[in-house]
Amino acid sequence: MIRAGVVGGTGYTGVELLRILALHTEVEVAVVTSRADAGTRVDAVYPSLRGSIDVEFSLPELETLATCDVVFFATPNGTAMLMAESLVARGVKVIDLSADFRIKDAKEWSEWYGMEHACPDLIADAAYGLPEINREAIKSAQVIACPGCYPTAVQLGFLPLIEAGLIDTDFLIADVKSGVSGAGRKAELATLMSETGESFKAYAVKGHRHLPEITQGLTAIAGKTVGLTFVPHLTPMIRGIHATLYARLLEYKASSETLAEIQALYEARYSHETFVDVLPQGSHPDTRNVRGSNNCQISIFQPQGSQTLVILSVIDNLVKGAAGQAVQNMNLLFGFKEEMGLRVIALYP
Amino acid sequence: MIRAGVVGGTGYTGVELLRILALHTEVEVAVVTSRADAGTRVDAVYPSLRGSIDVEFSLPELETLATCDVVFFATPNGTAMLMAESLVARGVKVIDLSADFRIKDAKEWSEWYGMEHACPDLIADAAYGLPEINREAIKSAQVIACPGCYPTAVQLGFLPLIEAGLIDTDFLIADVKSGVSGAGRKAELATLMSETGESFKAYAVKGHRHLPEITQGLTAIAGKTVGLTFVPHLTPMIRGIHATLYARLLEYKASSETLAEIQALYEARYSHETFVDVLPQGSHPDTRNVRGSNNCQISIFQPQGSQTLVILSVIDNLVKGAAGQAVQNMNLLFGFKEEMGLRVIALYP
Amino acid sequence: MIRAGVVGGTGYTGVELLRILALHTEVEVAVVTSRADAGTRVDAVYPSLRGSIDVEFSLPELETLATCDVVFFATPNGTAMLMAESLVARGVKVIDLSADFRIKDAKEWSEWYGMEHACPDLIADAAYGLPEINREAIKSAQVIACPGCYPTAVQLGFLPLIEAGLIDTDFLIADVKSGVSGAGRKAELATLMSETGESFKAYAVKGHRHLPEITQGLTAIAGKTVGLTFVPHLTPMIRGIHATLYARLLEYKASSETLAEIQALYEARYSHETFVDVLPQGSHPDTRNVRGSNNCQISIFQPQGSQTLVILSVIDNLVKGAAGQAVQNMNLLFGFKEEMGLRVIALYP
Amino acid sequence: MIRAGVVGGTGYTGVELLRILALHTEVEVAVVTSRADAGTRVDAVYPSLRGSIDVEFSLPELETLATCDVVFFATPNGTAMLMAESLVARGVKVIDLSADFRIKDAKEWSEWYGMEHACPDLIADAAYGLPEINREAIKSAQVIACPGCYPTAVQLGFLPLIEAGLIDTDFLIADVKSGVSGAGRKAELATLMSETGESFKAYAVKGHRHLPEITQGLTAIAGKTVGLTFVPHLTPMIRGIHATLYARLLEYKASSETLAEIQALYEARYSHETFVDVLPQGSHPDTRNVRGSNNCQISIFQPQGSQTLVILSVIDNLVKGAAGQAVQNMNLLFGFKEEMGLRVIALYP
16 A cells, blocks of 8 residues: 555546545555645545545645655646655655656757746656556656656557558648547636537647657657647547547558558557557547546548558547556556556446 | 346446446356347447457347346336346346336336336335335345436435425425436437537426336325426436425424534435435535446525425436446345445546 | 617627627627727637627727717626716616616615625616516616526516416426526636536525526516525536426316416417517427527426426527627617517527 | 528428528528428427428428429438429429539449439539539529538638649548538437537548548649548537648748748638638637638648648538528529628627
């Protein structure tokens, strides 16, 4: 039984962490912090947790957090980097769900996130927490940078093709659709029900913060700089990410044979991955089928036998795209079974 | 480990049963039937179950079902009554999620359901599966009639007041709102997204089939015939029932004292009930806080200190209103812990 | 052609006014104010108005507004009362969509709205803008207090029964469901898509600000103080109000005859009202059928022939519940045809 | 005043036609047919039309329809082709909202639509009803083939770039998202609220019937065969199409200059088009801003100054993608002002 702390427990990734950790048999949720709600019971703010979480929100103080074995940061960007070094020095593992340690180049990070990085030295040590790519490094890390939601769906979708060197990586396209919970629990006009319900739009087409993260990841896989056009969209639902990925085959054979080979490639690549599920050829993944679960479901198409492949990749942005993946990382860090606490079946309908 | 069968596994209550049973540590899902999909893998129809359920749909045949310890009927009304007697004769426990055994008066049942009852003799033996009222009878029953979704929310809401004899039972009002999954998984115009999305309406105001069931239940509690006006509504969401109940106090004292007494009454009545949660005074329950869970959350109000009480009662229609309650009944039947397989936290947001 | 000003043009009732007024053939939208957006083109904030409204937001200054024939206040409560007197003095008609002039008793208003009233003397002169009750007073008023959305649906629903003296007005119940646009265009957690989507709840059960307004209205009709229990609910859709009203017949005859008489009573009462539509007996109104239109659709039921009547009344909260009713009042004020600019058919699906 | 007939008035495009035609000052809705509902008042099926449409559904008989000046077919594919020739012979103009006359190659049509074409000779005479491309041909046509919803959004989005010869037409990508009303008013599992709400998916990735229509249109503009990858998606809302289009510049200059030139190109191309609105540079169109209106709003991006352009194009699938465009065509056919009956502002929120 380990003691876990959650910093920033009032956001959607925070409460999702609590939902998962509350039922994890090897974890005691010892500390949950929130500056705004300190002194209030957690289940008074989140009645869904009544009977499952029996703590009050506390202030995010080092002494309290240092009593934990692991501390999760479910905070806005720029918070984890202020406390991570001290916690690591006290022997506490840090799992950051924000973007603070995702980008290896501190200067590039500053440009996209609009602030100086507070502990650039720690970035190199942080393991990028996508287990399907980086499992061994995760196991021995002090700090884990959990991937963003878009980067998780996109990287898992492109991974086998890029590893196998089959596609033109100069012209990748990721057209990705997200539910509104991805915007977080903030009082903002843009994510009101009246603004986002019954409507669909693209946003940040000029450049979204997840672009450098995805590019960094795909570049590492490809072994050379990739060219990616990434367009995020807001879809009128709460949870779910659907990535529609387009890539051109380098060697083009117009045949269903090609597709069968690529299908086999994906199945082989993910055959030992509990949380990545390659659907039978011809199936279309549906975000509802992973809602509430830590799964990523993937399909591969070659429409009309053309040179352009279409890969569909879906996750729950708050689970595999955030809190579930964080717990998967924790399990690896502490030597628990990787799926512990994550055997949850999607809520359908 | 018991063997469970699910007849009618392609409806929403069927797939919800599978979601719960797949993770129940004392149950093997041995048989899942569907006339339409016999021969197809269950997870081909429901990709959310990939990796969790490893069976094919089969035909609903007695010989196969008789190999089970318990058979759930998640079928349209009129099916369970055709097979229940034979299964009981073979020593199989029957848990019926349809309406076949809910109404004690076979003639009244026929009037509301528009068919003759196929085994009226078995009705008297069937236990009404609302554990909070009927726990002891459930434990030793051969056949359990799981309550409807509306009746569950309404009865749990009115129960303490009627037991205590505090209200005028001649004029009870239940204004209840349901998500559209309550209409089931049927190809019908009325529940298309384009018909039900972004709109709200009442339906069946003249008389809904759950009216005699609720009246029968409340009458049993009151010890005399109650008068109930029940108005169901369709609300543009998938899961959830919100009952708003109105009742007039027999002895009227306009004071917050009254309300505190009633709050205490509810808390006492449900203090040993795992799945009924009386919220702190002044809180409003929200269906999202029970979505995917087996909980019922209840609040009591006395607006402006008036004689009319308002009770709010919410459940997930597919869990506490159907599949979760069915598993709760199964746990009681087989002597498992009542919450086994049901410790699920609501999906928020 | 009259000149119209809209104060507070950035809220939902403001933009809805612009949608209607832009196509009104007797109105020029001359001034639209917004402190926050002054200097910005209206259609830059609301791209739906591109090509229809060719003005910039300006500051809400008396001199500018005084150039108008009529000024609409689509502002938060407490704003109209600061400017109304000056505008009236300059000969400008004032149509207030906020609550400032709805409650005749300034002290009661202060208690519910938490501020002193700035011009209590004007309240008595203000006409309550529900044309179906108050048409003549509206025609000659200087200031019109547009009813709230809940009060419009509830009063139109109860009106014929109370006028005819058929029901027990001591125990009226209004269980009303609203879309989230009723909460306005404000950056608040409570109305985020992630908070209100796929969920249903009651709120303000202890006492909602529209309670005294409805009570005042019904009391005026009844000629004596009525007793009303009013429970508002938030439903996961953007537009629409559905009122489910319960009332007990004073003289009870259990027969369909009673219902036919009441149906006839409603049809007669509203036969000359363009915007109130009594549906054929047995129909259930659906909020989608009035979405975007100025109509109120009403049905009357007597479930199981009981003493308790159920009246269903639906409107679009932003049209008949706000901007449309405001334009209906304007038409009366200026002698235009009452339906001018309001012949809009609901958007279905 | 012309007499109009609507065949197939019970589907979503049919009722949308009625919504528009009912307020068109030069049109009398004389005949509305429906085999299923013949003899029933139109407004009994569609209460939103109460007070606006005063006819009954009739059987689709030639004699009745031949009394009209124009007949709209809002029918499933394969119906219009059975009656069009006879109507044309009687001097009636035919406007077909289905796919029967969209594809010029009858053999290709048969392959995609799975039936023989009943009057292949008429195909060549039918004008493709996209006024922005084909206005003159439309004015003098006997039969008009209204474009599909996806084809409208995609063609208007790509048009200026292809006309100007700026992009590589061998590798065009159209990632398009539709509301569920595009699937029509049919009793089907796939479009139930419980199946499509709170979820997002791609469908028909292997090949959708609108692919040959779009390819035919873009090929005609390009003057050579184009290569298009078209992926349609179902989004959890009722109305709206959002096309995200990707194209590679043939001559690549990494500069914002390029984008400004392309913006100017689009603005010039559509400067005289009432219903195509090029948004200011940097704006993202939102489907809600065209909901209920006949507008198409378009934005152009060059993310990170790359060679790949991103064009966003939104319409209401039932208006500019169906019924509104049909009325626009009718206006051209009969010499009315092109926007007559179509000056409707989108419903926001």
